[in-house]
Amino acid sequence: xxxxEQHPSTLSVQEGDSAVIKCTYSDSASNYxxxxxxxxxxxxxxxxxxxxxxGEKKDQRIAVTLNKxxxxxxxxxxxxxxxxxxxxxxxxxxxxxxxxxTFGTGTxxxxxx
Amino acid sequence: DVxxxxxxxxxxxRTGEKVFLECVQDMDHENMFWYRQDPGLGLRLIxxxxxxxxxxxxxxxxxxxxxxxxKERFSLILESASxxxxxxxxxxxxxxxxxxxxxxxxQYFGPGTRLTVL
Numbered sequence: 001x002x003x004x005e006q007h008p009s010t011l012s013v014q015e016g017d018s019a020v021i022k023c024t025y026s027d028s029a030s031n032y033x034x035x036x037x038x039x040x041x042x043x044x045x046x047x048x049x050x051x052x053x054x055g056e057k058k059d060q061r062i063a064v065t066l067n068k069x070x071x072x073x074x075x076x077x078x079x080x081x082x083x084x085x086x087x088x089x090x091x092x093x094x095x096x097x098x099x100x101x102t103f104g105t106g107t108x109x110x111x112x113x
Numbered sequence: 114d115v116x117x118x119x120x121x122x123x124x125x126x127r128t129g130e131k132v133f134l135e136c137v138q139d140m141d142h143e144n145m146f147w148y149r150q151d152p153g154l155g156l157r158l159i160x161x162x163x164x165x166x167x168x169x170x171x172x173x174x175x176x177x178x179x180x181x182x183x184k185e186r187f188s189l190i191l192e193s194a195s196x197x198x199x200x201x202x203x204x205x206x207x208x209x210x211x212x213x214x215x216x217x218x219x220q221y222f223g224p225g226t227r228l229t230v231l
Binding site for chain 2: 001006009034036041042043044045046049089100101102103104105106
């Protein structure tokens with residue numbers, strides 16, 4: 001089955017700096033890659049996703065890049081703010097009826113003032 | 114807004130007890146999922162269901178069962194709770210992949226139930 005590895009497990013940046021989280025996946029058939037943000041005491045919430053026919057996608061301060069050949073994808077957050085502090089999860093899926101996701105192990109991002 | 118609710122935020126049970134975790138979604142979603150979340154392990158899929166009365170095993174189904182008698186409700190059952198089932202349990206739902214025309218649909222998560230088995 002699919003295996004998703006995520007690095008780093010913790011990341012501390014100063015407010016205003018950029019943050020990058022990287023994930024690799026094992027199943028070349030995977031074609032959907034969402035990123036979730038989990039704030040304290042809440043369930044994960046989708047923040048951005050990318051499909052395998054696209055190399056990069058941006059939404060304001062966040063962007064995701066995908067390298068299908070190398071089987072890795074990354075989340076980029078620019079101009080970080082304290083409210084970006086959370087745990088971030090990457091995931092991979094083969095689209096289908098139930099769109100079953102395989103998650104990475106998570107990155108705890110701390111944005112310091 | 115999609116709303117996924119879970120019956121309890123915190124639950125403490127004894128070893129050997131039968132435990133029911135309930136999840137309800139209000140968006141008429143076909144798919145529902147149960148995950149457990151443990152530090153350093155991320156989210157791992159226990160069971161999922163793509164229709165009423167249908168269920169499929171996820172990656173870690175041992176020690177768990179599920180029930181889906183109504184479309185909006187998906188229950189996770191621990192037949193005989195053990196201490197290694199102490200964890201955060203997350204429920205999620207999504208529409209059929211074909212609904213959006215994109216081949217995939219977002220999973221929406223509930224707030225989680227933190228279960229402690231003593």
